[in-house]
Amino acid sequence: MKLIGNYTSPYVRKISVILLEKGITFEFVNDNPWVSESITPHYNPLGKVPALITDDGQYWFDSPVIAEYLELLDLAPAFIPRDPQAALQMRQMEALADGIMDAALVSVRERQRPIEQQSEVELLRQREKISRGLTLLEQYAADKKLDAENICVATIAVACAVGYLNFRRVSPGWCVDRPHLVKLVEKLFERESFARTEPPAA
Numbered sequence: 368m369k370l371i372g373n374y375t376s377p378y379v380r381k382i383s384v385i386l387l388e389k390g391i392t393f394e395f396v397n398d399n400p401w402v403s404e405s406i407t408p409h410y411n412p413l414g415k416v417p418a419l420i421t422d423d424g425q426y427w428f429d430s431p432v433i434a435e436y437l438e439l440l441d442l443a444p445a446f447i448p449r450d451p452q453a454a455l456q457m458r459q460m461e462a463l464a465d466g467i468m469d470a471a472l473v474s475v476r477e478r479q480r481p482i483e484q485q486s487e488v489e490l491l492r493q494r495e496k497i498s499r500g501l502t503l504l505e506q507y508a509a510d511k512k513l514d515a516e517n518i519c520v521a522t523i524a525v526a527c528a529v530g531y532l533n534f535r536r537v538s539p540g541w542c543v544d545r546p547h548l549v550k551l552v553e554k555l556f557e558r559e560s561f562a563r564t565e566p567p568a569a
């Protein structure tokens with residue numbers, strides 16, 4: 368199996384962690400999707416990482432679909448509940464974490480533009496999405512709907528989203544007043560799969 372990705376992408380980290388936790392051997396193909404020579408569009412027409420190439424030559428994208436594909440391999444531990452209602456609720460939490468990654472990525476791209484072209488309004492909109500998303504995640508963590516002892520696709524996505532905020536210094540005060548979320552991600556960051564997928568120093 369080959370994972371096309373980039374060491375700084377939180378979506379790629381999510382899939383790498385799942386592969387490591389399930390003990391699936393894979394080759395990491397490092398590619399920068401932002402440059403014209405990128406190979407990613409051969410595997411995902413949207414030109415986004417992650418993309419997964421299976422041993423029998425199937426291509427899968429994007430990260431929730433890849434996570435679902437990996438779950439279908441039926442390798443322990445299971446990260447998506449079998450009960451459809453429970454799976455739906457977990458996927459909603461995953462979507463929330465992925466949405467925080469999306470907003471953080473838009474913020475990072477906006478800040479990379481020349482200062483006179485940056486939109487404060489856009490940056491504020493994205494900050495608000497992140498803040499509202501984190502507040503709901505804090506509630507889920509307080510209610511134990513997200514639990515470090517119960518690692519699943521949602522907890523993995525949440526830790527990758529927060530890891531990306533830390534890495535890119537987006538919403539640096541996110542941890543204030545969100546003690547349950549802090550505890551949850553700190554516990555996950557202790558795992559070998561997270562240590563091995565830490566983004567490189569900026």
Ligand SMILES: N[C@@H](CCC(=O)N[C@@H](CS)C(=O)NCC(=O)O)C(=O)O
Pocket residue numbers: 375376377378400401413414415416417429430431465472
């Ligand atoms: N919804 C997608 C998002 C993937 C994504 O946005 N990846 C970024 C890297 S962090 C990318 O490849 N961007 C390249 C582009 O937008 O052209 C997923 O979950 O896989």
